[in-house]
Amino acid sequence: MGAHLYVRAPLRLLSSCSMSVHLGRLLVLFVISIIHLANGLDSKTLIDFKDSLINGKKLTTWIATNSPCTNNRANWEGLLCTNGTVRAIKLERKDLEGNIDTNILSRLSSLVSISFNNNKLKGAFPDFGMLEGMQEIFLSNNKFSSEIPANAFKGLKWLEKLDLANNKLIGQIPASLTRLPKLKELMLQGNGFEGEIPKFGQGKLTLANFANNHFRGHIPEELQHFPATQFSGNELCGKPLGECQRKVTSITMIITIALVVATAVAAVIFAAAILSRRHHQEIPPGFLNNSSTVLAASANLQEKSGASSKNGVKADLSLNLTFLADDGERFDLADLLKASAAVLGSGMFGSSYKTAIAGGKVMVVKRFKQMNNIGKEEFYEHMKRLSRLRHPNIQPIVAFYYRKEEKLLVSNYVDNISLSFHLHRNQSDEVQSPDWPTRLKIVKGVVRGLQNLYINLPSLIVPHGHLKSSNVLLTKNFKPLLTDYGLVPVTNPEHAHDLMMAYKSPEYNHLGRISRRTDIWCLGILILEIMTGKIPVYALHQSKGNDIDLTDFINSVVEQEFGSDVFDKEMTGFDKSNEGEMIKLLKIGLSCCEKDANKRMDIKQVLERIEEVKEKDGAEDDFHSTYSSEPDKRSTTGLSDDFTN
Structure with a gap:
C-alpha cells in the first residue's frame, strides 16, 4: 500500500508541472495573438490615415500586406515601434498635403508622439483632445491657418512638447493650453496669434518661443526669464524687453513725419501758393471742398513740382484726411499721432488702431497695405460711392487717407468689439x-x-x-x-x-x-x-x-x-x-x-x-x-x- 502511494505521488506532481507548462504556452500564445491582433489593427488604422491624406501615395512603404511593426522594429517608414505596436509617427519633409485626421489616429492605442514638421498640411486645427495619451506634437512649418478652439487641448494631461511654429494660425492662445500639467516646451513663433500672452504657471515652461506674431501687452512674470529673441516681432513690453509704453504709432506715419521735417519748407509754401489758383483742377469732382482735400491737393502739387528727399524719393507732405461727410469734427493725421493709441488687431489684410483725439473722441484707424494698385481718382471715386451709405446696421467710414503705398480708413470706435x-x-x-x-x-x-x-x-x-x-x-x-x-x-x-x-x-x-x-x-x-x-x-x-x-x-x-x-x-x-x-x-x-x-x-x-x-x-x-x-x-x-x- 505504501509502495503504491509512493509511485502515484510523483505522477500527480508530473501532471501538475505539465499543466503549468501547458498554461504557460497558452499564455505566450495568447500574448502573441494579442500582439498580432494589435499589429493588424494598427496596420488598418495607418492605411486609413494614409488614404485620408491628399497625396498619401508618397508613403510607398505603407503597404497593407506588410506588418508595420515586428517587435521593436518598424517595417514602414516614419514609425517607432514598441512590442509590435506603433508608439510614434515621424513623417517630416514628405510634402504631405491635407489635414491630420485625429479620429483615425485615436485608434492607435500606444501612440504617444507625432511629428509632421515641414509638410504642406492645412485646414482646421486638428482635434488633438481625443488623443489623451499624447506626449509630443510637432507640426512646425506647415500651412494651418485657423483659430485654435479654446478647448482644443483639454484632456491632454501627458503632453510635454508642442511645436506649432511657422504656420498661419491666428486668434488667441487657447485657454486649455495654459492648463496642461506637464507641458514643458511650447513653440508658437512665426504665426498670427494675437492678444496677450496668458499665464502658464510659475516655472512650468522650460522652453518657449512667441516671436513674430501679433501679441501685445505685458509679458507674464513667469516667462520673463526667457531671452528677448523669444518675444521679438510683437507689440510686447516688460522684461526681457523694454518698459511698457502707452503710445503706439504706425511706422509709416512716423516716416511721413520725418519726411515732412526733412523736406524744405519752401516747397510747401510754393505748393500752397500754386494751390490758390489750381486746387479745383486737382480734386476729383464731387468731393467736399474742405481744408483736408485742399491740403491733400497741396501735397500732390508739391510732388509734381519735383520736391524730394535727399535719397531721391518723392516726399508726400500731406498729413491730412479726406472726410466723407460735411458734419462732425475735423482732424488730421497729426492729431491722431499726438493721441494715445493701441493696436486693436493686425493681420495680412490690415492693421487697426484705436486712438483718442483731442476732446475725448475715440476713432479707429485701419491701415491697408493691399490697395497699392489702385489709382488716386479711382480710389476717391469709390470712397465717394461708399460715403452715400446711410443705414443703422452699417458702420460709416468717417474719413480716408490716400498714398500710393497704403490707404487709411477712419471710423468711429464701437465699444462692444466684434x-x-x-x-x-x-x-x-x-x-x-x-x-x-x-x-x-x-x-x-x-x-x-x-x-x-x-x-x-x-x-x-x-x-x-x-x-x-x-x-x-x-x-x-x-x-x-x-x-x-x-x-x-x-x-x-x-x-x-x-x-x-x-x-x-x-x-x-x-x-x-x-x-x-x-x-x-x-x-x-x-x-x-x-x-x-x-x-x-x-x-x-x-x-x-x-x-x-x-x-x-x-x-x-x-x-x-x-x-x-x-x-x-x-x-x-x-x-x-x-x-x-x-x-x-x-x-x-x-x-x-x-x-x-x-x-x-x-x-x-x-x-x-x-x-x-x-x-x-x-x-x-x-x-x-x-x-x-x-x-x-x-x-x-x-x-x-x-x-x-
Missing part, C-alpha cells in the same frame, strides 16, 4: 455669450445692412465681399454694424483672392468666379456660426483653397441629430417654446450655403424669411427633410446672377 469676440471668447474673458433673442436680433440687423449694400452698391458683384463675424461690430445694446464692406474693387486681386471671404465660396473654388449671390453664401456661413458656436476656417490669414474646410463645417451642421444639441452650448435663453424658431433660422442659414449659386435665395427672399423668425413658437417639422427640399421651393427671380472673373 461678434467673433463674443461668440468665441476665452473662458477668462468677462463677457457673457449672447443669448438666443440677442443672436436673432444680430442676424436680422446683419441681413438688413447687407440688403442696403445690395440696393446702394448695384454695380458691385459682391456688395460686401468680406462678410464674417470679425467684421460685424456690436454696440452696447448688441446692434450689429457691418464693416470692411465694398472693398473688393479697390483691393489688389491677388490679395483679394487669398484673403477675402467671397473667394472661399464654392463658385470661386470650382469655377474661378464669384456671383451676385456669393455674399448670400457668406451670410449662410455666418448664421451657422452664430447658431452653433463653431468656428469656420475662413480666417484672415489663411491662404486660398480652404473650401474643403468650409464644406466640412457646413456638413457638420447638417449631419448632427435633430434637436438642441446642434446649437451653441454657451447660448442661453432657449427652451422647447422657441426651439422650432431656432431650427427655422438654422435652416435658412443652410439654404444660403447651397453649393449651386443659382439655387440660393436672393437677398430680398432671405430678408423676408428671416424677418418671419420669432423668439418663440413656430415649431418646424423634420429638420433634414425640410432642408433637402428647400431648393425646389425657391424662386430664381431677383438679383442678377451674372458672374465675374
